[in-house]
Amino acid sequence: MILTAEIIERFKATPTPFFIIDRDVVRKNYERIKRNFNRDIEIFYSVKTNDHTEVLRTLASIGSSFDVASWGEIEKVKDLVPSSKIAFSSPVKVPDHIKKAYELGVRLFAFDSEEEIQKLSRLAPKSNIYLRLHVDNHGSEWPLNDKYGASIAEAVPLLIKAKYHSLIPYGLTFHVGSQCLRVENWQKAIKVCADVAFKASGEKIDLSMLNLGGGIPVRYIKNVPSIEEIGEVGRQSLDEYFPNQKLRLLIEPGRSIAANASVLITSVIGRANRNGKNWLYLDAGVFHGLMEAYEKFKFEIKTEKDNDLSVDKKRFNLSGPTCDSLDKIIEDVLLPDLAVGDRVYILNAGAYTNSYQNYNGFNYPEVVVTGAK
Template identity: 35%
Template sequence: MNSYLKLSQVAVEKLAEQYGTPLLVVSTEQVERNYAFMEENLPGVKLYYAVKANPNEGIIRKLAELGSYFDVASDGEMQFLTEVGIEPERMVYANPVKTPNGLKVAKETGIYKFTFDSESEISKMAKAIPGGSVLLRVRVDNPKALVDLNKKFGAHPDDALHLLKLAREQGLDVAGLCFHVGSQSSSANAYVAALKICRRLFDEAKLAGFNMRILDIGGGFPIPSITETIDISAMIKVIRETVTQYFPDTEIWAEPGRFMCGTVSNLITSVIGTQRRDGNQWYFLDDGLYGTFSGVIFDHWDFELETFKSGEKIPATFAGPSCDSLDIMFFDKMITPLDIGDLILVPNCGAYTSASATVFNGFAKTPIVIWEEVKDTLGLK
């Protein structure tokens, strides 16, 4: 699958003229294509969209319409989805370390599915939601992931049975296991290794009197990047076949975040300043590290910059609009020379970008429009 939103030069120019820059454009039709791809390639798997990747209401509403479930990690995400009209049965509170207010809101809204990875979490869940259904998050090392979440989360497999027993003793419904191989994982190997570990733990738990029924294989499914070519179809085929081999009679969940939203958004930004500094070419943009390009720091993402200009490329430094010297996105980025007012299109910027943007230095968050709602009014296709 290579499908992703990429606006034409005409569309970029008309949108910039109508709405100004910076501007984020989100395609809900691309959301639907991404969801359909996962449904087709992971048949029977319950898809829990990881809201943290991009909580845009247009994305959430489209996924809800398509039948998606949701992975929430905070009181704010639970309250937002509840206000949108999403039922508590469609949410899992998938933060292994929950805040007191998070558990309070979960109880108030009726959310009863949780993940955990430590002994200290068990009594918190049992007290807040007696009899709640819990999945133990198992650590699976994958240093090749773009973001290795297992540095922070996941119980060691050797500790799993002990934690499952403690959860049962405190009256929780021990429903199964979960894992996350890390964000933007580039091969199926880590999934296969994790599935083997989980199969062993399921068998050990059965001998100890458990009847676990759910396995959550997490997220990590990749999107196109400028540094690596990944055959996502082939990768998911291996995952699907391994799941079928080891867990033929188990309810399977997945938590795609980046895959659902990463390819649905384009940023239109413009050059607001140019200068030579110590012999190097610098370009200042009206969106930066504290805004949509926050993914440079928080997500280690290298963004494509499309200028619609031809000519010999030069190395350049790109900085954002704030008065902070940290606000530099790229060094030695090869680009055709630019002028003030030139527009730049940034595709594949839907995940961990606007979601982690701030209003630092008084710069407003970049506004978002839905492509399908605005294209006809501008005479675009």
């Protein structure tokens, strides 16, 4: 969303910290992805990215399906869309979550191991399952191919095993890594899928679905490939590697739909100079939605004094309010000389921020107390 003077004035009296989410931006991002990949592509929004009720409701109203990773996430969308528009895309699922999803009517499940086949065969028989493949994640801010993804050598044997365990080998999926900056990763991943699909056909397994996963990047500070560029590579790769094939196409965007639809508004609560470095302490930090800052991810920062030419600028380290020394938002950023009470606006704050309260729909463990009182 564009941080305008009107928005700043409109929310001036709202106590900080708080997020503003613009539903219009959510809609525009959804339509942009739909337009640039393939008009027949089905968007399964990644609920883990931002699970705010208004984001989910807005997307459901314009036709979105949903990619979920837990029963907790299913509970957030099950009253918004039919179960046929829910894909349980986590390759490793809690058994009870599979059971509940199946009872609800979900029939689309990801997997990448023999163990998951055993669970799905027992708890979700006759379901359509799709295999997550290991693909190149180089050039992504957060590579995701270490924890998940079957190798090419494992792929066909896993599909065969699934077929003989009362499951329907339905398709393939991959993830090029979160915030992927190399468009060629999509081309390479689609080729991997085509190779696996061809080998599977030799075993009389005809796959009819391809899920392009997530990874579409968003511009924070540095430039990134556009949705238009990635969409063109995707279309060309599908034409080249799956010619004349009528595939059901899915995609699971998250960050590219939610990130720039939100701003986090904070206030300065303290200042200090430590060893020659200026520090500003804000009322929100790493533990209040900015977990990615802990991994040195840089958000774009604006202030209410940016256009005041009478205010000197200095370099600051920005910190959150907690006593934890890891609670650092960004270092060595040039800002106006702010005072306690001044507002700081953290842009593109709609992805992996407020959803960290119960990430992926998993609750915190309960506390059980023992011993004498």
